[in-house]
Amino acid sequence: MMSRHYSEAETIAIVADLTASRLGAFVRARVVSPLATPQGPAYREADLARLQLLCDLSECYELQDDALAMVMSLIDQLNTMRGDMRALMQAVASEPDEVRHRVGSNVRRVRIRLD
Template identity: 70%
Template sequence: MARHYSEAEVVAILEDLDPARLHSFIAAHVVTPVVTPGGHAFTEADVARLQLLCDLSDFYDLPPDALHMVMSLIDQLNTARGDMRALIKAVASEPDEVRGRIQKSVRRLRIVTLGKA
């Protein structure tokens, strides 16, 4: 079972985070905690995401709407990376003949794509 952290625990863990900032991130929908009878509960992934949010907003002075866009792009990139890993595993499990055809097809498509750029 995954560990969950309370708002107070998260604020204590992350030195750049205070309750007001935490609530602004929640209101901006850039972090989505679990709602429990005792308040919000955060996973370890949420804590890491909150640290990244603090770093981005401090270093780049990003407002909440820009943070939402940046985090959405990061989420999309992570999804694409997971899909690519799954695709690589699927192709690796195919016979040599199939892998060879896929490799030739990918090379051909890349040449066509690069030629149109």
């Protein structure tokens, strides 16, 4: 299934509080990266969600571009870690009961030491 791509004009029309100048600033700050297409820059659904979050952070918290870049980097890291954790949990879940129990006990022991 091919994902939909949105032009700059469509993106600006869809994302609340997004303007051409704000979109340009986000691209220059490298907090969003459009796809290069023969028709010009294009944005995916995930980019639209990211742009909405960026606009919300800009509006609600008055974050500047450098702070936005740092916040988005942290969000990206958190999302990567969540994906890694999900994969690890699926891998452990596919193991026999004995292994799952041993891993669970070890996790609890390590967490107690870290607290």
